[in-house]
Amino acid sequence: MNPDYFPATMQAAVLYGPRDLRLERVNLPDLAAGEVLVKVEAVALCGSDLHFYTGERALKEPMVLGHEITGRVVATGPDVAVERLNDRVAIEPNISCGVCNRCLRGLGRICQHKQSVAITRWGGLAEYIAVPTDFAWTIPETFSLADAATIEPTAVVIHALRQAQIKPGSTLAVVGCGGVGLLLAITAIAQGYRVVVIEPNPKRRQAALSAGVTQAIATRDAGEAHTFFEQFDVQYIFECAGIAVTTQLCLDAAPSGSRIILLGLSAENVTFNPLRFVRNDLEVRSSLIYDHPVDFAATLELIASGRLKPGSTTGQPQPLENVEMLLQAMEEGALDAKPIIIFPNPT
Numbered sequence: 001m002n003p004d005y006f007p008a009t010m011q012a013a014v015l016y017g018p019r020d021l022r023l024e025r026v027n028l029p030d031l032a033a034g035e036v037l038v039k040v041e042a043v044a045l046c047g048s049d050l051h052f053y054t055g056e057r058a059l060k061e062p063m064v065l066g067h068e069i070t071g072r073v074v075a076t077g078p079d080v081a082v083e084r085l086n087d088r089v090a091i092e093p094n095i096s097c098g099v100c101n102r103c104l105r106g107l108g109r110i111c112q113h114k115q116s117v118a119i120t121r122w123g124g125l126a127e128y129i130a131v132p133t134d135f136a137w138t139i140p141e142t143f144s145l146a147d148a149a150t151i152e153p154t155a156v157v158i159h160a161l162r163q164a165q166i167k168p169g170s171t172l173a174v175v176g177c178g179g180v181g182l183l184l185a186i187t188a189i190a191q192g193y194r195v196v197v198i199e200p201n202p203k204r205r206q207a208a209l210s211a212g213v214t215q216a217i218a219t220r221d222a223g224e225a226h227t228f229f230e231q232f233d234v235q236y237i238f239e240c241a242g243i244a245v246t247t248q249l250c251l252d253a254a255p256s257g258s259r260i261i262l263l264g265l266s267a268e269n270v271t272f273n274p275l276r277f278v279r280n281d282l283e284v285r286s287s288l289i290y291d292h293p294v295d296f297a298a299t300l301e302l303i304a305s306g307r308l309k310p311g312s313t314t315g316q317p318q319p320l321e322n323v324e325m326l327l328q329a330m331e332e333g334a335l336d337a338k339p340i341i342i343f344p345n346p347t
């Protein structure tokens with residue numbers, strides 16, 4: 001790395017506390033052994049960014065948000081092959097250690113020493129970011145900027161679909177078709193499954209139908225939802241809204257022999273009836289982020305096949321200056337598409 005080549009400071013969106021987001025100039029990140037410096041080209045936003053912004057999830061220190069990141073390698077740290085210079089990359093922002101007992105069991109998602117971009121180390125809403133080289137995935141130049149910026153959330157849904165162990169030819173239901181739900185629906189369709197949706201917002205239902213979903217209804221009634229699931233022979237139900245009411249709906253409406261997969265992060269308690277669960281052979285699984293390296297590898301393969309364009313769920317690209325406005329619009333439910341920030345003059 002030639003220090004003369006880079007500016008001393010960069011523009012970044014730093015969250016100091018709930019609703020205290022400041023655009024300011026900060027020092028470029030230090031580049032440790034085994035890391036690459038990435039010039040950020042685009043960052044997609046999701047519900048996690050919003051939860052940190054509102055204070056629903058607390059941060060221990062001032063933090064640069066943004067964890068759905070694509071860019072280009074502009075410097076390599078000690079011990080990194082210089083061949084990686086100029087690689088176009090997507091960043092895997094949950095950095096598992098690879099050696100703890102959980103990592104050795106293939107459970108990198110719950111690694112005891114996990115570092116997370118935009119939670120424990122600075123994120124991508126900045127002109128540059130440093131990441132371990134194994135977590136900067138080289139991607140083809142043919143991927144659109146929006147597809148490249150949505151590889152991370154796609155890995156989340158790829159992992160969920162893998163956790164569900166779906167039989168070929170099955171129909172699955174998505175409950176809550178916001179950013180994650182829509183991405184899960186289009187990814188499942190790309191993998192050859194039939195998808196139905198429960199979602200109260202008519203615009204989101206329309207977006208789901210336009211994306212190839214077989215049927216989309218609005219209901220919060222367990223009886224109605226049960227009938228809907230039976231009608232389409234749904235065996236897998238993905239809770240993607242992350243609120244108690246939809247989680248409860250999944251538990252109460254699941255038809256016999258079905259599996260519920262929880263992706264949403266509801267902190268409120270829900271209840272279930274053990275007798276109903278045993279008699280109807282029901283099952284609940286959780287799905288947390290993804291495992292290194294399998295899920296990013298599978299995601300890149302699916303996008304490269306041309307069958308999935310996750311960037312189709314994003315809206316009009318916006319400059320970094322608009323990030324707070326976008327977070328507020330997300331909070332108000334005023335956005336029809338996943339927000340995406342782009343940086344000027346990508347290298």
Ligand SMILES: [Zn+2]
Pocket residue numbers: 045046047048049067068153
């Ligand atoms: Zn995200």
Ligand SMILES: [Zn+2]
Pocket residue numbers: 096097098099100101102103104108111112113114
């Ligand atoms: Zn570990």
